[in-house]
Amino acid sequence: MIRKLLNRYKSYSIATLIILLAGSIVPLMIMETITCMIAASTLKRQTDILMESNMKLSQKGLEDYFSQYDSIIMSIYTENQYALKLEKLNVWDSRNYYLIKKELEDDLENISYLHPEILGIAVVTQKKECIGYDSVTNSIMNSFCFPDRDKSWLEVADETFLNTRTVYSDMINRKEDNGTSRNIIYLGHRIADINNYRQGTVGSILICLDEERIRETYSQEDKQDRTVSFLCDTNGIIISSNRAELIGTRIEPATKASFSSIYTKPVLNGQYVLVTIRDNRELLKDFKYIFEVIILLTILIIITSILIMLRFAESLQVRVEKITSAMDRAYKGDYTVQISHSWQDEFGTIARHFNHMVTKIDQSGRMERSSFKREECGAKGTGSTDQSPLSL
Numbered sequence: 001m002i003r004k005l006l007n008r009y010k011s012y013s014i015a016t017l018i019i020l021l022a023g024s025i026v027p028l029m030i031m032e033t034i035t036c037m038i039a040a041s042t043l044k045r046q047t048d049i050l051m052e053s054n055m056k057l058s059q060k061g062l063e064d065y066f067s068q069y070d071s072i073i074m075s076i077y078t079e080n081q082y083a084l085k086l087e088k089l090n091v092w093d094s095r096n097y098y099l100i101k102k103e104l105e106d107d108l109e110n111i112s113y114l115h116p117e118i119l120g121i122a123v124v125t126q127k128k129e130c131i132g133y134d135s136v137t138n139s140i141m142n143s144f145c146f147p148d149r150d151k152s153w154l155e156v157a158d159e160t161f162l163n164t165r166t167v168y169s170d171m172i173n174r175k176e177d178n179g180t181s182r183n184i185i186y187l188g189h190r191i192a193d194i195n196n197y198r199q200g201t202v203g204s205i206l207i208c209l210d211e212e213r214i215r216e217t218y219s220q221e222d223k224q225d226r227t228v229s230f231l232c233d234t235n236g237i238i239i240s241s242n243r244a245e246l247i248g249t250r251i252e253p254a255t256k257a258s259f260s261s262i263y264t265k266p267v268l269n270g271q272y273v274l275v276t277i278r279d280n281r282e283l284l285k286d287f288k289y290i291f292e293v294i295i296l297l298t299i300l301i302i303i304t305s306i307l308i309m310l311r312f313a314e315s316l317q318v319r320v321e322k323i324t325s326a327m328d329r330a331y332k333g334d335y336t337v338q339i340s341h342s343w344q345d346e347f348g349t350i351a352r353h354f355n356h357m358v359t360k361i362d363q364s365g366r367m368e369r370s371s372f373k374r375e376e377c378g379a380k381g382t383g384s385t386d387q388s389p390l391s392l
Contacts, residue, residue, distance in 0.1 A: 032294045032295065032298065036290065036294075044261075044280065047261075047278070048261065048263075051261070051263050051276065051278060052263065054276075055263050055264075055265045055274065055276060056265070058217065058218035058229075058265070058274055058276075059218075059265040059266075059267060059274055061217040061218060062214070062217050062218055062231070062267045062268075062272075062274060063267060063268065064217075065213075065214065065217045066187070066267075066268055068115075069118075069187050069207050069209070070166060070187075072111060072115065072121075072207065073166060073187065073189040073205055073207070074189075076123075076191065076205050077189060077190075077191060077192075077194075077205070078194065080193065080194055080195060082104070082107075082123065082191055082203075082205075083191050083192060083193040083194070083202050083203075084193065085100045085103065085104055086123065086125055086126075086191060086202040086203035087193065087199070087202050088100055089101065089125050089127075089129070089131075089203075090125055090126045090127065090202060090203070101131055104123060104131045104132075105131060105132065105133060105140065108121045108122065108123070108131075108132045108133045109133040111133075112133045112135050116135065117209075117210070117213050118135060118207055118208065118209065119134070119135055119136055119144070119145050119182075119184060119208040119209060119210055120132060120133065120134040120135060120136065120143065120144070120145025120146060120206075120207075120208035121133060121205070121206070121207050121208070122140070122145070122146050122153075122205075122206050123191065123203050123204065123205050123206070124154070124157040124203055124204045124205075124206060125202075125203050126201075126202065126203060128154060128157070130143075130146045130153070130154075130206075132145075132146060132206070134146065136176065142177075144174065144176055144182075145184065145208035146206070146208070147174075150174065152169070152172050152186075153169075153186055153206055153208070155169075156169045156186040156188040156204075156206060157188060157204045157206060159188065160188040160189055160190045160201070160204035160205075160206075161190060161201045161204065163190065164190065165189075166187055166188065166189050167186075167187070167188040167189065168185065168186070168187060168188075168233075168268075168271055168272070169185055169186040169187075169188070170185075170233065170237060170239060171183050171184070171185055171211060171237075171238075171239035171240065171247055171248060172184050172185070172186075173247075173248065182210060182211070182212075183210075183211035183212075183240070183244075183247055184208055184209065184210060184211065185208075185209050185211060185214070185239060185240075186206055186207065186208055186209075187206070187207040187209065188204050188205065188206045188207075189204065189205050190203075190204050191203045191204055191205055211239070211240050211247070214231065214240045215240050215241070215242060218231065218274055219242040226278060226279050227242075227276055227277065227278045227279070228241070228242065228243055228246070228276070228277045229241065229242050229274070229275070229276045229277075230242070230243075230246055230247075230251075230274075230275055231267065231272050231273070231274055231275075232251050232272065232273050232275060233271070233272055233273075234270070234271070234272075234273075236250050236251040237249075237250060237251075238250070238251060239272070251275065260277050260278060260279055260280060261277070261278045261280055262275065262276070262277050263275070263276045263277075263278070264276075319341075319343065319347045320347075322339060322341070322351075323339060323347070323350060323351060323354065326338075326339045326354060326358075327354070330354075330358050330361075335358045335359075335361045335362035335365060336358075336362055337358060338355050338358070338359075339351040339354055339355055
């Protein structure tokens with residue numbers, strides 16, 4: 001049986017052996033592939049759950065961040081003295097103008113000290129005059145947040161006169177005198193006399209914020225650079241991002257990455273949208289390496305198993321040939337044949353029984369031949385005795 005199998009394998013061509021090897025590997029590869037796919041799907045699902053939780057935390061962080069400045073705005077809005085002072089500044093009350101202006105500057109400076117993360121805070125009159133405090137330059141003169149050469153802050157103030165809610169500006173990139181560049185955003189709200197609504201808006205309050213402070217509330221540390229997080233407005237313009245090069249661009253170029261998962265959360269009742277894009281190729285890269293290692297190990301194990309099997313089959317062939325050769329000699333009458341071996345397995349048992357059997361057969365044959373010779377000799381001796389009297 002073993003010889004037949006060995007002869008069968010020996011008769012196979014190399015191509016046939018390769019096909020047999022591939023046929024043994026392919027099912028294992030399919031099983032490993034399915035296992036890796038299930039594991040990758042599970043990991044992605046768990047990652048999605050984790051990312052969704054992080055997005056909720058980031059959403060709440062942004063809401064809380066902006067709400068503290070809304071609280072400042074509301075405190076100014078509800079504190080009627082700001083509206084009363086602005087009413088006087090609007091009519092150019094020369095007797096109290098500079099005194100009122102100084103009082104407003106001091107009040108806003110105190111607010112800035114209480115909230116050092118604010119870059120600048122100011123009130124704007126109906127005559128477009130800006131009164132406030134700039135934390136960057138420590139003065140409203142030559143202001144970084146409210147410069148005369150750049151009236152982007154005035155556009156926000158004009159918009160507040162037409163709205164009853166807080167107005168948020170686009171992201172603005174501005175350089176300081178020392179060349180340092182900052183991305184800033186304005187929050188604005190109208191100021192009205194709560195005791196005399198018919199008078200309408202008497203001015204507006206503006207708060208200048210640093211984009212880096214906004215980014216800190218939602219950006220997750222990612223040393224491998226696998227995620228992109230950004231805050232965009234309703235027009236799809238990115239106003240804040242953990243990648244500075246994306247700020248000011250539209251959202252479409254940032255979302256064209258393939259093999260990505262996109263997570264979104266509205267902020268401030270849809271005023272902004274928080275977006276996080278995760279590259280799943282980095283996430284599944286480890287599975288790719290694991291899969292390759294498994295495949296290589298599988299191939300190595302199969303090849304090693306085949307080599308061991310062939311070596312074992314060769315050893316079996318040697319033993320079988322040794323036993324069958326001894327049997328052939330015994331069949332031809334050579335009962336002195338012995339199988340020399342040191343086997344401790346079933347073949348050793350067969351060889352010992354064979355040696356014992358042929359020894360017994362040889363001994364029996366010798367005894368039979370010895371008995372036959374004695375009988376022959378006895379017959380010859382009897383014949384000589386009977387002829388002796390006749391001869392006399």
